[in-house]
Every structure is written in C-alpha cells, then in structure tokens.
Amino acid sequence: MGIKLTVKSGRSETVPMQNVGYSPSELGPEILSQVEASGVGSFWATDEHGNLVYLSPGALASLGGSAGKLLGAPIATIFVDAEDDEEQTNIRPLSFSVVSKSKIENQIVQVQAPSEVDSGRQNPRWWRISGTPFFDQDGIFRGYRGNCVDITLEYRHQQDVNRQSQFDELTGLANRRRLNGRLKTILSAYQAAGRSCALMMLDLDRFKQVNDTMGHPAGDELLKQVGDRLKSLVKDRGEVGRLGGDEFQIILPDFDDRGELGNLASRIIQLLSQPYSINGRRAMIGTSIGIAIAPYDGLETTDLNRAVDLALYAAKESGRGTYRFYTAQLREEAARGADVQDQLRDALEKGEFKLNYQPLVNPHDGNVKCFEALMRWDRPGADNISPAVFIPIAEQSDLIVKLGDWALHQACMDATKWPDRIRLAVNVSAKQFMTADFCKAVDSALRKSGLNPSRLELEITESVFVGEVDSVDTTFAKLKKMGVRLALDDFGTGYSSLGYLKRAPFDKIKIDQSFVRGCTESGDTNPAIISAIVAIAGALGMETVAEGVEAMDELELVSERGADLVQGFIYSKPIPQEDLIERFDKGLHSFTPDGPPRYRSDRYTSYRKVGLIHEDHYYDIMLRNISKSGARIEGLADVPVGTKVVLDLGGGQLAVAKVAHSTPTSQGVEFEVPLVNDGTNGLVTSRRVSPYALAEAGMPLAALGPGSYPMSQVEDGEKLPPKFVQLELGSRAA
Numbered sequence: 121m122g123i124k125l126t127v128k129s130g131r132s133e134t135v136p137m138q139n140v141g142y143s144p145s146e147l148g149p150e151i152l153s154q155v156e157a158s159g160v161g162s163f164w165a166t167d168e169h170g171n172l173v174y175l176s177p178g179a180l181a182s183l184g185g186s187a188g189k190l191l192g193a194p195i196a197t198i199f200v201d202a203e204d205d206e207e208q209t210n211i212r213p214l215s216f217s218v219v220s221k222s223k224i225e226n227q228i229v230q231v232q233a234p235s236e237v238d239s240g241r242q243n244p245r246w247w248r249i250s251g252t253p254f255f256d257q258d259g260i261f262r263g264y265r266g267n268c269v270d271i272t273l274e275y276r277h278q279q280d281v282n283r284q285s286q287f288d289e290l291t292g293l294a295n296r297r298r299l300n301g302r303l304k305t306i307l308s309a310y311q312a313a314g315r316s317c318a319l320m321m322l323d324l325d326r327f328k329q330v331n332d333t334m335g336h337p338a339g340d341e342l343l344k345q346v347g348d349r350l351k352s353l354v355k356d357r358g359e360v361g362r363l364g365g366d367e368f369q370i371i372l373p374d375f376d377d378r379g380e381l382g383n384l385a386s387r388i389i390q391l392l393s394q395p396y397s398i399n400g401r402r403a404m405i406g407t408s409i410g411i412a413i414a415p416y417d418g419l420e421t422t423d424l425n426r427a428v429d430l431a432l433y434a435a436k437e438s439g440r441g442t443y444r445f446y447t448a449q450l451r452e453e454a455a456r457g458a459d460v461q462d463q464l465r466d467a468l469e470k471g472e473f474k475l476n477y478q479p480l481v482n483p484h485d486g487n488v489k490c491f492e493a494l495m496r497w498d499r500p501g502a503d504n505i506s507p508a509v510f511i512p513i514a515e516q517s518d519l520i521v522k523l524g525d526w527a528l529h530q531a532c533m534d535a536t537k538w539p540d541r542i543r544l545a546v547n548v549s550a551k552q553f554m555t556a557d558f559c560k561a562v563d564s565a566l567r568k569s570g571l572n573p574s575r576l577e578l579e580i581t582e583s584v585f586v587g588e589v590d591s592v593d594t595t596f597a598k599l600k601k602m603g604v605r606l607a608l609d610d611f612g613t614g615y616s617s618l619g620y621l622k623r624a625p626f627d628k629i630k631i632d633q634s635f636v637r638g639c640t641e642s643g644d645t646n647p648a649i650i651s652a653i654v655a656i657a658g659a660l661g662m663e664t665v666a667e668g669v670e671a672m673d674e675l676e677l678v679s680e681r682g683a684d685l686v687q688g689f690i691y692s693k694p695i696p697q698e699d700l701i702e703r704f705d706k707g708l709h710s711f712t713p714d715g716p717p718r719y720r721s722d723r724y725t726s727y728r729k730v731g732l733i734h735e736d737h738y739y740d741i742m743l744r745n746i747s748k749s750g751a752r753i754e755g756l757a758d759v760p761v762g763t764k765v766v767l768d769l770g771g772g773q774l775a776v777a778k779v780a781h782s783t784p785t786s787q788g789v790e791f792e793v794p795l796v797n798d799g800t801n802g803l804v805t806s807r808r809v810s811p812y813a814l815a816e817a818g819m820p821l822a823a824l825g826p827g828s829y830p831m832s833q834v835e836d837g838e839k840l841p842p843k844f845v846q847l848e849l850g851s852r853a854a
C-alpha cells in the first residue's frame with residue numbers, strides 16, 4: 121500500500137508507507153484523509169535530499185498565500201528553530217538532525233516559505249513537528265515521514281509568560297532572573313573571547329523613609345522614576361535592571377576602565393540625588409554604588425555578584441552617596457567592620473575617645489574664630505582608626521547617639537575654658553540629628569556646661585534632608601529658638617542641591633574639601649564652583665568656610681574667591697584640648713599659614729609594601745606616598761633619574777613609571793598614565809592586567825587577588841643580573 125504525494129512540479133510517485141510509525145497503511149488512504157481533514161494532525165514528507173514533497177492540505181491551507189512555495193524546498197529552510205525557547209535549549213538544531221538523518225521529536229519550529237521570509241515574519245506560525253527517517257529495503261535513505269501540529273497560539277502565550285517572568289512589572293526593567301541569565305551568558309561567552317564586563321549594584325539611600333512617610337504608591341512611583349533616570353543615563357551601553365526592593369543593577373559589557381566607570385557612577389549618584397516630584401510632593405533620595413569587573417574581580421556570576429555586594433556594602437559604609445570599586449582588601453575590611461562595632465561599645469565605656477580641635481581661621485588676619493571638635497579613638501595597643509571609618513560603623517546602630525551625646529557634652533565643657541569670643545563647632549550625624557531627643561541632648565549639654573548657646577555651632581551634612589523631612593524642619597526651628605548656630609558640612613558632595621540652602625536656616629556653609637583640593641590646577645572648574653557657593657551663601661546671608669586647605673596657592677585662591685574662613689592643615693591639624701589651653705595661656709589667638717607652596721595632586725602617605733619590576737627583576741619596595749601622578753618609593757639604592765620601572769600595586773595593577781628624582785635610598789616616580797579615584801579617597805590604576813593575559817602566560821585562570829601579578833614567579837630563561845641593590849625594608853617604615 122502507498123499514498124500518492126503531490127510534488128510541486130506536478131510529478132507523481134508512489135511511496136510505500138511501511139516502517140513509518142504513524143503509518144495508517146492498514147487503514148487505508150481514506151482514513152488518513154479523514155485524520156487530516158479533522159485537524160487532529162497533519163503529515164509531511166521529504167525526498168531523499170530533505171526537500172519537502174508532501175504536506176497535508178489543511179496544513180498547506182493554514183499557511184495562506186505562501187504555501188505553494190514550500191513544496192520542493194529544503195525542510196531545514198522551511199522549519200526554522202524557534203529562538204529563545206528555554207524548553208528547547210537542550211534540543212539539537214533541526215538542520216543537524218536532517219543532515220545526520222536522525223529522528224526529529226516534538227521540535228518547535230517557525231514555518232516560513234523561503235521566498236517569503238518577510239510575510240512569514242508578519243504572521244509567523246509555530247508548529248510542533250516530529251519525523252522519522254525512512255530507509256528502503258536496501259537501507260537507502262528515502263526521506264522523512266512526519267507529522268505536525270500548529271501550536272501558534274500556545275507558543276505565543278508561552279512567550280508572553282516568559283517575557284513577564286523576565287521583566288519587573290513596576291519599572292519595566294530587567295528583573296533578577298533576566299539579569300542573572302544575561303550575566304551568565306555574557307560571562308561565559310566573554311571568557312572564551314577574553315572580554316571584560318562591569319557590574320554595578322545600586323542601593324537607594326533613604327528610600328525606606330519615603331516609603332514609610334509618603335506611602336507605598338509614592339514609593340512605587342519613585343522607583344519608576346529612578347528606573348527612567350538610570351535608563352536615560354546608561355542608554356545602550358548596558359542593561360539596567362531592578363533586583364527587587366530599592367536595589368538596582370547595571371550590566372556594562374566591555375567596560376573595564378575604572379576611570380570611566382567612576383565617572384559614570386558619579387553621574388548616576390548626581391542624577392538620582394536630584395529631587396523627585398511625586399503627585400505634587402517632593403522627595404529626595406540618594407544612592408550608593410558598588411562596582412566589580414569581570415574577569416578581574418570574579419570570573420563566574422556568583423563570584424562577581426559577591427564582589428559587587430561587598431563593594432556596595434563598603435560604599436554605604438563610607439558615608440553613602442558614594443561609589444566604591446571592589447578590591448580584595450574589602451573582604452578583610454568587611455570582617456573588621458564587625459569587630460569594630462563590638463570594640464566601639466567597649467571603647468565608650470573605657471573612655472578611649474577624645475576630642476581634638478581644629479581652628480577655623482580668618483585668612484586675612486590669621487585670627488581664629490572657631491574650633492571644630494573632631495573625635496579621636498586612642499585604641500591601646502592597636503592602630504588608630506579614623507572617624508571617617510568608625511563613625512559610619514557607629515551609625516549602623518544606636519551607638520552613634522551615645523557617641524554623639526558624649527562628644528556634645530565633652531566639647532561644650534572644653535569650650536567653656538576658651539576665650540568667650542571663640543565658637544565651638546560639633547559634628548552631628550544625621551541619624552543622631554533625627555532622633556526625637558536630639559534637641560533635649562543639645563539643651564542638656566549647654567546647661568551642664570554653661571556654654572552660651574550662641575557659641576555652639578552644629579555641623580550637619582546634606583544627608584539629613586534625604587527622605588521625608590517635616591520632622592527635620594521642626595528640629596531646625598527648635599534649635600534656632602535655642603539660639604544655636606547651624607552649619608552645613610561637606611557641601612557639594614553626594615546629595616548637593618541648592619534647595620537645602622533656601623529651606624534651612626544655616627549660618628554657615630562648609631565647602632567640601634574635594635572642591636578645595638587641587639583647585640589651583642589649571643583648567644579646573646573648582647574655582648568657579650567655589651565662587652558660586654560663596655556668592656549664593658552671601659546672597660542668603662551665610663558665612664562660608666573652605667575646608668581642607670593644605671597649600672599656599674589653595675589658601676590664596678579661596679580667600680581671593682571670598683571664603684570667610686579657612687580650615688585645613690595649612691593653619692593647623694586638629695589639636696588636643698591641653699595644647700589649646702597652653703596656646704591661650706600664652707596669649708596666642710592667631711595662626712600663621714604654613715604649608716607647601718603648591719598643591720600636589722592628592723598625595724596620600726602610605727607604608728605599603730609593593731613590588732617594582734625592572735628588567736627581569738622583581739624587587740620589594742616600600743611605597744611612602746602616592747598621588748594620581750606619581751609616588752615616592754624606598755627600598756632600592758641609587759636608581760638613576762630617567763629609569764623606567766613598573767610598579768606592581770597588587771591585584772593586577774601595574775603602573776608604568778619613570779624615576780623623576782632620586783636620592784641614594786629613595787626615588788620619586790611619575791606614572792605614565794595617571795591613577796584614578798576609587799570612590800573613597802583611594803587611588804587605583806584605570807586598568808589592570810587581565811587574568812586572561814596571565815592565563816596565556818601559563819597561570820591558572822582566576823580572579824585577581826592582592827599581589828597576584830606573578831612576576832616574581834616567572835623564573836624561566838636567562839636573567840640579566842639585578843641592576844639595583846635591594847635595601848632592608850622594615851627599618852625605614854618606622
């Protein structure tokens with residue numbers, strides 16, 4: 121028995137149907153036609169070349185106008201594998217089955233006529249097809265015999281469901297599932313191609329406050345606007361997604377320059393910190409950002425996600441409204457943070473905190489107008505930790521309130537021993553400021569010490585304005601009524617908005633160090649910003665302070681631009697109360713500027729051991745200070761000026777440098793490519809040696825840990841004798 125197949129050419133042939141699983145051979149052609157007509161199933165067949173020679177009339181008809189062109193065409197071009205079908209990812213492509221003459225089982229395909237691809241696109245049909253290869257008695261392949269079912273509706277529905285499961289309903293951004301999937305795909309493809317991919321993780325600061333005080337619908341609206349702002353900034357450079365809550369993530373393929381990433385992160389922080397209008401009300405939030413880059417910080421999604429989490433955590437800890445790159449040290453620091461929290465509690469009871477005072481000086485006559493109280497933690501037998509580190513840790517619990525209370529009381533007591541005309545400034549953490557009892561604490565400190573309220577100035581940062589803010593206004597009003605003065609600290613960082621200035625009754629604005637530091641470098645916009653802040657403050661009747669002035673040229677610039685007061689190492693570092701009293705006893709009420717004539721771009725002192733590569737040799741050296749443009753190193757004897765070296769700063773950070781000055785035991789080197797800011801007062805190289813490059817040189821492929829550049833381990837071949845004498849390191853570090 122056989123059935124008649126109509127071939128496009130009109131030629132007819134009879135094909136025996138035995139050996140075909142579905143064969144209705146015994147039932148006869150009539151039944152076959154009945155099955156076809158009922159729509160339960162349709163049949164197809166190919167010739168030995170894989171060209172379609174038969175398709176049930178119903179199936180042909182369902183394809184409309186393009187149907188006639190199908191017959192005679194290769195099935196691999198007619199039945200196209202459905203894209204992006206998660207269920208099908210394990211199934212081999214149809215073309216593969218056809219070439220290998222293997223069985224086709226329940227494969228979902230899009231049906232298209234070769235010459236009418238476009239019309240096929242407009243109204244695509246999806247079929248589920250099965251087919252069995254048919255061999256004749258001599259074992260010669262004669263073609264496929266198969267069946268097919270139209271599943272277009274079902275398929276479309278499934279695709280909609282898939283899409284919904286990939287995107288966040290609220291913001292329309294990619295959701296966690298999609299982000300993870302994308303990252304996984306990118307990382308595995310990029311590993312093969314040796315490419316890099318950056319991951320940014322954002323957590324909104326004070327979002328919870330907006331949600332709690334303005335209601336969840338307002339919170340939702342805010343999240344939508346955040347998503348829009350992020351998309352407008354990132355554009356097609358990467359994919360923005362929301363992980364849930366107030367956490368967002370951005371995947372940035374082919375980004376590995378930390379200078380560029382830092383700029384993008386700053387712009388995101390700026391943009392998200394601008395006020396939002398929600399149903400006619402205003403809300404403010406900020407954001408912290410962690411950044412990790414594959415392959416340097418992690419090769420797989422889990423590693424990279426862990427790295428970016430740690431970086432975000434560090435960014436939040438370092439004061440919010442900042443970004444931070446992942447470094448291997450962060451892992452250690454995270455562990456230390458938990459320790460510090462415990463130690464802080466003890467320290468307060470043991471009386472390990474003290475206050476030092478830094479003068480705010482009138483630059484025109486050197487007279488001191490005010491001293492700012494700055495907390496110091498004298499840890500017996502341990503390194504000192506900066507308040508910039510321990511204050512944010514204290515802020516994670518109610519410890520900050522106790523610590524802040526103590527500082528307020530102690531400082532007020534100390535100030536009563538100073539001349540009456542000199543004011544006292546005390547830093548107040550936003551968390552402390554927002555407690556219900558804050559005004560009472562201020563009142564108590566004033567009454568216990570007997571300090572005149574007009575001599576007390578409270579320094580608060582812009583972060584108190586973030587979130588919903590009625591209670592903040594009330595606190596301001598109460599403090600003003602008490603006669604206390606208010607200063608806005610660190611103005612220009614993080615959340616900067618001129619709106620704050622108009623709203624709150626500040627007496628003083630402190631221009632943040634970041635605008636002052638390096639303000640004399642040519643082409644810098646900072647002088648203009650300083651002028652603008654001074655002008656606005658003047659118009660609003662506020663005093664201005666330039667913070668962090670270190671060099672003579674900076675002093676000259678800020679006083680010329682109209683800053684009323686100057687605070688910085690140029691006049692004095694923070695000094696203990698005893699020394700202050702001694703000064704006053706001697707009748708010393710003024711300070712003389714003393715500092716380098718010119719600003720040296722962000723020079724940080726350091727006692728870090730790093731590596732230096734010269735020719736075939738790897739030397740251990742001590743980094744004594746480092747700036748964007750260069751470093752001072754110790755540990756090698758008599759290195760001539762002009763020598764080219766490579767500094768190994770750890771974690772794949774190699775900086776090519778040239779010796780610019782030299783003494784018998786130390787050298788000043790200049791970097792070929794300037795270092796960039798790591799987001800929190802540290803410096804890093806823009807780029808790192810890729811683990812791929814190291815893998816090519818025979819190292820196992822792994823994310824870069826500290827000091828992982830293995831120059832010292834590359835010990836093959838003939839080496840030139842070392843040019844320089846390595847000096848003993850330990851002795852000089854003290």
Ligand code: C2E
Pocket residue numbers: 478493494495506507508511524527547548549579609610667668669670687688689690694
């Ligand atoms: P801040 O209130 O902006 O204080 C100014 C910081 O800049 C101080 O750092 C000061 O030592 C430093 N500084 C002043 N002049 C210069 C200079 O010319 N160059 C450089 N490089 N730095 C200069 P410090 O003492 O480490 O304090 C850091 C931050 O910790 C303070 O920033 C403040 O936000 C916080 N803090 C300090 N004491 C307290 C406190 O008692 N309570 C609270 N809530 N925060 C405090």
Ligand code: MG
Pocket residue numbers: 492547579609
């Ligand atoms: Mg301050």
Ligand code: MG
Pocket residue numbers: 609610630632633667
């Ligand atoms: Mg400040």
